[in-house]
Amino acid sequence: MAVTIKDVAARAGVSAKTVSRVLNGEAYVREPVREAVLGAIEALSYRPNVFARGLSSARSYLIGLFLDDPTWSGYAAGLQRGALHRCRARHYHLLVELVDMEKPGFEAEMLASISALRLDGVILTPPVCTHEGLLARLETAGLPYVRVSPGQTPQRSGSVDIDDVAAAAEMTAHLIALGHRDIAFIEGIPDHAATPKRRAGFEQAMQAAGLGVRDDCIAAGDFTVNGGRLAGERLLALDTRATAIFASNDDMALGVMAAAARRGIVVPHQLSVAGFDDSYSAQIAWPTITTIRQPIMDMAGAAVDMLIDRQYRDEPHGPQWNRVLPYELVVRDSTAPPA
Amino acid sequence: MAVTIKDVAARAGVSAKTVSRVLNGEAYVREPVREAVLGAIEALSYRPNVFARGLSSARSYLIGLFLDDPTWSGYAAGLQRGALHRCRARHYHLLVELVDMEKPGFEAEMLASISALRLDGVILTPPVCTHEGLLARLETAGLPYVRVSPGQTPQRSGSVDIDDVAAAAEMTAHLIALGHRDIAFIEGIPDHAATPKRRAGFEQAMQAAGLGVRDDCIAAGDFTVNGGRLAGERLLALDTRATAIFASNDDMALGVMAAAARRGIVVPHQLSVAGFDDSYSAQIAWPTITTIRQPIMDMAGAAVDMLIDRQYRDEPHGPQWNRVLPYELVVRDSTAPPA
DNA sequence: GTGAAAGCGCTAACAA
DNA sequence: TTGTTAGCGCTTTCAC
Numbered sequence: 121m122a123v124t125i126k127d128v129a130a131r132a133g134v135s136a137k138t139v140s141r142v143l144n145g146e147a148y149v150r151e152p153v154r155e156a157v158l159g160a161i162e163a164l165s166y167r168p169n170v171f172a173r174g175l176s177s178a179r180s181y182l183i184g185l186f187l188d189d190p191t192w193s194g195y196a197a198g199l200q201r202g203a204l205h206r207c208r209a210r211h212y213h214l215l216v217e218l219v220d221m222e223k224p225g226f227e228a229e230m231l232a233s234i235s236a237l238r239l240d241g242v243i244l245t246p247p248v249c250t251h252e253g254l255l256a257r258l259e260t261a262g263l264p265y266v267r268v269s270p271g272q273t274p275q276r277s278g279s280v281d282i283d284d285v286a287a288a289a290e291m292t293a294h295l296i297a298l299g300h301r302d303i304a305f306i307e308g309i310p311d312h313a314a315t316p317k318r319r320a321g322f323e324q325a326m327q328a329a330g331l332g333v334r335d336d337c338i339a340a341g342d343f344t345v346n347g348g349r350l351a352g353e354r355l356l357a358l359d360t361r362a363t364a365i366f367a368s369n370d371d372m373a374l375g376v377m378a379a380a381a382r383r384g385i386v387v388p389h390q391l392s393v394a395g396f397d398d399s400y401s402a403q404i405a406w407p408t409i410t411t412i413r414q415p416i417m418d419m420a421g422a423a424v425d426m427l428i429d430r431q432y433r434d435e436p437h438g439p440q441w442n443r444v445l446p447y448e449l450v451v452r453d454s455t456a457p458p459a
Numbered sequence: 460m461a462v463t464i465k466d467v468a469a470r471a472g473v474s475a476k477t478v479s480r481v482l483n484g485e486a487y488v489r490e491p492v493r494e495a496v497l498g499a500i501e502a503l504s505y506r507p508n509v510f511a512r513g514l515s516s517a518r519s520y521l522i523g524l525f526l527d528d529p530t531w532s533g534y535a536a537g538l539q540r541g542a543l544h545r546c547r548a549r550h551y552h553l554l555v556e557l558v559d560m561e562k563p564g565f566e567a568e569m570l571a572s573i574s575a576l577r578l579d580g581v582i583l584t585p586p587v588c589t590h591e592g593l594l595a596r597l598e599t600a601g602l603p604y605v606r607v608s609p610g611q612t613p614q615r616s617g618s619v620d621i622d623d624v625a626a627a628a629e630m631t632a633h634l635i636a637l638g639h640r641d642i643a644f645i646e647g648i649p650d651h652a653a654t655p656k657r658r659a660g661f662e663q664a665m666q667a668a669g670l671g672v673r674d675d676c677i678a679a680g681d682f683t684v685n686g687g688r689l690a691g692e693r694l695l696a697l698d699t700r701a702t703a704i705f706a707s708n709d710d711m712a713l714g715v716m717a718a719a720a721r722r723g724i725v726v727p728h729q730l731s732v733a734g735f736d737d738s739y740s741a742q743i744a745w746p747t748i749t750t751i752r753q754p755i756m757d758m759a760g761a762a763v764d765m766l767i768d769r770q771y772r773d774e775p776h777g778p779q780w781n782r783v784l785p786y787e788l789v790v791r792d793s794t795a796p797p798a
Numbered sequence: 799g800t801g802a803a804a805g806c807g808c809t810a811a812c813a814a
Numbered sequence: 815t816t817g818t819t820a821g822c823g824c825t826t827t828c829a830c
Contacts, residue, residue: 122574124807135817140809148815165567167575171519172807174510175822189540194739197536201528204557213576216555218543235461236506237552345743371743378745381720400533401743404684404710406717463823474801479825487799511823514806 123166132160143168170213174238181212183427184234184242186219194399195416196245199268202420203243210428215239219248227254231261241265241427243420246313266423271313274442278426280419284314287412287447288321288368289328291394294410294449295364296329299457300392304337304362306351306372312343318368318396337362341372345401348375356383356391363392363458370395370402373409377454388456398450407453415445462505471499482507509552519577520551522766525558525569527587533738534755535584538607541759542582549767554578558587566593570600580604580766582759585651605762610652613781617765619758623653626751626786627660627707628667630733633749633788634703635668638796639731643676643701645690645711651682657707657735676701680711684740687714695722695730702731702797709734709741712748716793727795737789746792754784 125143129136134153141149142157149157160166174180185203187196200216207214217233220226234242241264248254249267255276258265266278274281295303305322308315319338326333336358339351348367352375355365367373373395377387385391387407395402398413422443464482468475473492480488481496488496499505513519524542526535539555546553556572559565573581580603587593588606594615597604605617613620634642644661647654658677665672675697678690687706691714694704706712712734716726724730726746734741737752761782 122807125809126807136807137809137817138815141816144809150815153816165571167571169514169574169807170576171510171513172822173809175508175514175824176807176809177822180510194533200555201557204555208557213572214555216539216543216553218540218547232504232506233552236509238508238510345745349745374743374745381745400739404713404740406688406713406720461823464825465823475824476801476826477799480800483825489799492799508823511806512825514808515823515825516806517825 122169123164125166125168128157128160128164128166131164132156180238180240182215182237182239183207183212183424184237184239185214185216186230186242186244186248187216188245188248189218189220194401195397198416199243199245199420202417203424205417206421206424210424212240212424212428221248221251227251227257230254231257231263234263235261239263243268243423243427245269246271250313264427266426268419268423269313270442278423279442280422280426281442281444282414282419282447283444284317285321285324287449288318288366288396289325290321290449291366291396291410291412292322292325293329294451295366295392295394295455296325296331298364298392298455300362300364301331302334302337302360302362302364303331304339304355304365305333306339306341306348306355306365306367306376308341308343308368308372315368322366341367343369343371345371345375345378348372349379350375352376352379353382356380356385361391364394364455365391366394368396370397370399370405370409370411373411373454374401374405377405377409388454390459392455392458394455402450402452405454410452410455411450413448413450415447419445461508462503464505464507467496467499467503467505470503471495513577519579521554521576521578522546522551522763523573523576523578523581524553524555525581525583525587526555527584528557528559533740534736537755538582538584538759541756542763544756545760545763549763551579551763551767560587560590566590566596569593570596570602573602574600578602582607582762582766584608585610589652603766605765607758607762608652609781617762617780619761619765619782619784621753621758621786622783623656624660624663626788627657627705627735628664629660629788630705630735630749630751631661631664632668633790634705634731634733634794635664635670637703637731637794639701639703640670641673641676641699641701641703642670643678643694643704644672645678645680645687645694645704645706645715647680647682647707647711654707661705680706682708682710684710684714684717687711688718689714691715691718692721695719695724700730703733703794704730705733707735709736709738709744709748709750712750712793713740713744716744716748727793729798731794731797733794741789741791744793749791749794750789752787752789754786758782758784 125136125139129139244267268280270279341347341351373393376393395409395411398411402409402411464475464478468478583606607619609618680686680690712732715732734748734750737750741748741750
């Protein structure tokens with residue numbers, strides 16, 4: 121049988137309650153006793169039974185990550201990985217559940233899962249985190265949730281995000297600094313929260329540099345490689361071609377590079393291409409893509425922290441309620457001064 | 460407070476034990492009683508507390524997926540997704556945990572996690588699933604585990620795999636059928652179980668077609684884009700260049716395509732390139748890569764089934780103990796007849 | 799067929 | 815500062 125708290129108590133020569141105190145970082149344990157207990161825990165490689173704990177206390181030490189099934193991506197993978205790391209550090213566990221927003225009644229099913237599992241909190245990502253009905257139900261059920269990239273209404277819950285506007289502006293400034301004057305932009309899916317922000321950042325930076333944005337140099341896109349390729353074809357077919365194209369995510373940047381290759385346009389010498397996200401695509405592309413790195417793992421970690429800490433100091437809407445983490449401009453091989 | 464089994468019992472006018480019987484589909488409950496209980500459950504929208512259940516019984520309804528942190532990949536993501544789907548269908552939950560094989564004593568930590576969580580079973584993937592010490596500990600602990608791509612000793616545990624030899628042979632036959640006679644091959648990491656199998660399949664198919672394999676047309680690789688690029692550079696620099704290159708995974712195929720682009724060699728007209736795995740890379744590449752699709756989601760689903768069903772009919776080494784699922788040759792745009 | 803009693807391993811409340 | 819006593823909500827005996 122597995123090691124229990126009694127075994128640890130016996131080995132350390134104390135009561136079970138004392139072991140419990142050490143486990144939960146409670147006060148009133150003398151240092152030598154604490155160390156003896158810690159030693160016994162180590163020696164026995166003891167881990168408290170999550171079920172017993174969950175049954176006797178309010179905490180379950182379980183955090184749920186709800187992922188939208190069809191939208192599965194590198195983004196989701198990075199997020200999960202970050203959450204996993206933080207959970208491990210905090211001695212929590214991550215329960216991953218699939219969400220199918222197409223399915224009617226999916227919210228009820230989610231709530232049922234959550235309550236059966238007594239989750240301490242859940243992490244929501246787009247597009248799940250913008251579903252009004254779901255948020256409302258979570259709130260009436262009193263279930264703590266944190267959203268990553270919450271979009272319009274961050275204050276509504278704990279949230280973690282980056283400043284998309286500033287990031288897009290910085291990328292644009294990078295292109296301008298290289299000497300580009302004529303820069304095209306490819307947008308993302310209209311209903312994604314980041315789409316208008318990234319475009320706004322681009323336009324602000326252009327304006328700040330006293331550069332104009334031609335109407336035919338803003339192309340619609342959909343965050344996919346193929347969408348980027350089509351937009352790229354269109355932009356590259358223009359009579360006066362831009363010397364740089366800023367695609368608002370990496371997959372679309374990859375598509376632009378495919379379109380360029382097809383026309384015999386060499387990146388970056390004849391055309392600079394920039395992306396956004398620092399996804400896997402940006403790293404495996406050839407040449408590698410200049411992009412904006414979102415600290416996705418840190419963001420997930422921050423979300424986990426918010427969920428866990430909420431239980432100790434219940435102060436919603438405090439200063440840390442809506443965190444905006446720093447992004448990073450990653451300059452790689454797809455951008456260079458214009459020919 | 461949440462609804463408990465007692466509330467249900469009271470409402471149905473029976474004892475808690477009877478409700479428990481209905482919940483677990485046990486025999487010896489008369490139909491009218493059963494219906495009354497079911498009615499009460501429905502009326503109260505009762506959900507048994509997973510913790511209480513797990514604490515008092517052997518089953519936890521939890522399955523663990525242990526993923527090697529650095530090796531995180533699209534493969535792992537697909538696997539998880541498949542497991543998640545099957546778990547949901549079976550009313551189980553998936554707990555994902557990180558493994559760091561570099562860390563000394565990681566096995567002990569894993570075992571501790573598993574016992575703390577009372578997992579009903581765990582799914583292991585490469586490279587974790589080939590760690591002898593870990594398998595031995597799982598076995599002494601009596602913990603059911605299933606391996607995906609188990610390598611050398613599938614019989615040792617339940618396992619799910621594809622026939623790498625046959626798949627590689629089929630890809631090679633595809634290239635030969637297109638008219639290629641001079642085909643190069645890029646190997647994977649030596650200690651990965653699939654590496655020798657894929658090469659064997661390649662050589663068998665060449666031999667079967669009466670074609671020779673030149674020594675300088677077998678290149679070492681490491682399953683990465685860059686490794687593929689380096690191997691590609693080498694192969695393309697040869698005086699008598701092969702007309703097709705079969706890289707034993709998609710990332711390396713992508714690297715080969717980058718090497719070709721650099722030399723101005725057009726794929727597929729001047730060079731055919733084939734990959735393996737049908738990963739994301741194969742789909743976003745331009746041209747898209749001809750590859751072998753592993754039914755990774757089905758494989759994960761099968762692993763979940765083996766773990767769950769084991770509890771009812773404990774018959775290890777039965778006919779379903781080592782499943783080999785069908786792969787699929789996916790012909791895309793990177794392969795064509797030689798110029 | 800059904801129910802009463804006794805835990806599962808832990809923590810909350812209360813003593814000491 | 816530490817230990818004792820009850821449960822948490824369920825399933826497992828083992829009666830009836």
